Amino acid sequence: MRLDSLTRDQIRAFAGAKIFERGEEYLTSELVNELDIDSEGIVTAKVEGTDTYEVEVWEEEDDVGAVCDCPYDGHPCKHVAAVLLAYLEHSAKQRKAKTKQPKAKESASGGKSAGSLKANLKRCTHTELVELVLEGTKGNKDFERKLMLRFVPDSKKTLTTLLQQVKTVRLKVSEYENYYSSSCRKAAREFKAILKVLTDAPPEVRVEVRFAVADRILPFLNEYGFSNEPLETALELALTELVKDVATPEFQPQRDQIIKWMRRYHDKGNHGMTDELLACLLELSATEEELRDTIHWLEKKGSWSSYYRKLIAELYAKLGDEEAELAALSKNLEGMPDHWRLAEFWTKQGAADKALKTCWDGVQRGKGYSEELFAFLREDCLRRDDAEGLFTLLVEHLKRPYGGWHVEQLSASRRMLYRESSSSGDFLQEHELLRDRLHKQGDTAGLVRLYTLYLNPLKVSLSLYQEMEHLLPEPERGAITEKVLGHLKQKIGKDTWGSSPERRLLAEIYAHGKHWDALLDLVKNDFDLLAHYKDRLAPLHPHVYLEAYTKEVEKLINGRGRSNYRAAAEHLLEIREFYERHLNQSRKWLVYLEELKRANLKLRALHEELGKVRL
Template sequence: MHLESLRREDVMELADSAQIFHQGEEDRESGAIYQCSVSPSGILAKVRDKQGDWTVAIDNSTETLEMDCDCPYKGYVCQHMVAVLLLYIEGGDEKIEPLEPDANTPEALKQTVSAMSHQQLVELVLGLAEEREEVMRALLAAVEVPSEIIQQQPQNLQKVTQIKGEIGLFFEKLPELAQGEAGSEWEQILAVTKLLNPSDQLEVLGYGIAYGNETVGDFPDIGPKIEQAIAHFATAAVLLSPHQEEKREYLNALIACLDWPMCRYPHIADAVKNALETICTVPADYRYLISYLASSKRPEAAELIPRYYLILGDDANYLRYRQENLDTEAEYLELAEYWKQKGNQGKYLETLEAWILHLLRQEQELGAGLSWFYPTAALERLGILPFLVQPYQTQLNEQNLYRILLALAEQKPVTLELYQQIETLATRSGKWPKLQQILLERGAENPQELAKIHMSEENWTAAIQLAKSHLDSPAIAIMVAESMRLKNPQGAILIYQELVQGYIDQKSRDKYRAAADCALAMKSIYLDILQDRETWQQYIDSLGSRYQNRRALKEEFQALLV
């Protein structure tokens, strides 16, 4: 999961409990977030509540979101993280006006530092950086050393040996390091490495990449760290070898890396391909790669050669090569996108149709029973689907269209996206009722997606029935209840009541706590949405009288009585 695809329902599931989620909502709505910085790599925010000021960091560069908050909460996802995620979803970070920072620097210190000479300040900063690691890290992060200075640095075998030792130690103790701690140590190693002579950088980074290649199979989470090292390797290669002939050694080395086990992870393979383009600073570099890939018959050739032709602006050779190497879905879609960018709608549709006909021919050759050969991504994109219903005079008639949609409905995992896309096409051709029935029946295999389908259509009866039949999976029931709390608050209350009762019946402290979280969500609906304190009070009083002898339950529910 990444920030770009995050939804409110995802935040509900990430939150440690319904109570934490609602506390995060309150923090978001009360303006507790007073600083927020968003970038492609993540979010850094400041949140202020009655207990103090807290820093929330969300890393978006890994396979899954990594989140951290320095508040004392002992769980995984606290209310402050929830508040920041909700703010991001709402796109409200630009509206935040940072509070004036507290004047924590004593006036006497300001006056003393202001009076120091340039040399004294330099000695002070460098001295602190030598003595305190956190100062060194802050300095390395804040100062961008010019490439001219990097190139002037002498080679330092002793420093290279030291950093390689630190890399080896890092990978050896990786099983003991927490995710955040590992990231911090690796950042420090890379920051120091980037200050070396480019030749030394290449030796250190090459060592780190090779070590990572041996380790990533056991620790896939280090993938982003290997990607960082690969990117820095390419930058150092450009600094060291600005001329094309000298760069070939590093281009060849990176292409060889594509055979390493680490490149079985797509993000690492992509990092290597990006590094190749970093090193290619002139057209001759790309022409060398095209020649090398073509002669070596590497499997990446069909992907990279046409891309390099496009970068060079050589449309004629791009079209020649792509037409000669046109077999997979990705290749058809790439060619279709080329025509779309050129504004040639006819060629765009013609290419997409050719892909569908290609698959239909495969079906005829391999047997009608192999319906899983029907399109996947090509038919799952709303930008591509509509052309199928155009009145083309080809084999792709209405009957073929229905067969394709039927195969998708019967074979593909049912998701809300697939459901809506098939509905779009099937409704136009009058085939939707039959396909809808198939999708809803198969949706039972994935109740979470089925719940989303019911909620998108505001079929509250079906959604409530589904939630009540999956009370053993509270995440589904809570997702349904939260999604309907505004449009169908009584339905949401009904689900929460079932959850509360189910938790109470299990008679344990942690289940009582979960019951209290759900009851708190109900309280919010009664008081904030329905404005019905009386009915809420009757409900909570009824629980109190029925379970008056359960002390642990009463303790967990005590906060709800306020």
């Protein structure tokens, strides 16, 4: 759904029939006021109801987002529906006006007639033009700012006016309790509009106004502990340009003031912008005095921190102090990333042996994870054709948290971490290198040794299981796959309820082997897993699925809430399929649906969701 192609049917589907009707009532009663569409296409309006509510609508990817500050728990509310309908009406009027607009007559020379805007303006007197311009500034702060900066850029009055506009942007805590507050987005837009006109302003005006914007937003976020994307984006814009503004020597006093201000709020750290502030502080540190002062500040904050030690080492590198850089890199050498940074230092110094020893120390004793360490050692093993080294490296890799799990079993963040660790995206590179080498050599004992590494603790995936089946001959194949199944069953234990990685993997293995009865027995008490294998199991066991889905629908309806009703409606479509397609009992389906509707007659939102899926 997009704003530029919005239709009444789309609004009805988005809001539900009842909310849509209430929105229409509000529109026809002329309760939607101050409809506005800004330069970014964001629609805002005020809707009169029990109170005056502010609504904001915008596009996000291929959908429409909306917020309203009314107390209604559902989404969207009738006020949002009313504004969408008002926007639709406004757009229709705009299109109609354009089609009725007479075409400008062409002159004999082919140019535009005297009726064109440009020609009409040229005929205006100076006084008339001044009046037009002044009229255009009414209610248009952006235009007013542009005029001030163009005609009186050095005026103290201009600076005072801009600073006053920054000061009067409405920031009030009660309005920001909702992360998606329309008031919050409005404040951010006002700040951005002020920042936007500063491009052509004198440097001293840019510095003062940008700092004023930052000094409005950051204390507010810090005082109330808010994390708010619109305000944070406006703050980042102000800080990024402010750092550039004060980079020259003539702004040294302002730079000193800004550095102190940033450090103070970085130390407070109740605002979610500490990383951005630290990045700005490092960029602002240019002279030797500033670099050493920043190092001293970081050391006081905590030289025990791996992250701060990294920054301190980088600052010493900027100063060209290799001895101090080495001392910072060598201090509290605990994590794998710490070892990698030290190894990089030795590599730059041409001390390859020290770099190699540091990497092995990091892999075997370091905490955390660093793919760079493994890659460095892996390349060294390949250069020396060292298979035992690869085995050792794989063993260490598998000791890492989640190390060795198939990529599909990892969280999104872990997938990103391991993405570069495998050329195929499935396994760690040490595994792939050893597997290909051993298979090519026909070394069955070596392959068994390789796969045994994944058994204790169990770190097997479906892809690894399939690889074992494919590469190992009998009896080795049967022996190791039985061990895998035994480990999985032992992990699952006697508890037949609840999903787990082991249960999901065993289900995948059963499905891969087409062991349908075993699969059903494993997943029948786990609705999510049961639903996952619906296409394979429902035709074989429709009664099991019918019972599970009807219980789930009942649970969702009893849980109340539109999201639950929406999920229940989707499940009812599946129940219809079980009755009609698998059981050939269309009549029973109609009876079931009618009884369900009658039992929940007062749940208006449920009936709206059923209507959306044509039930």
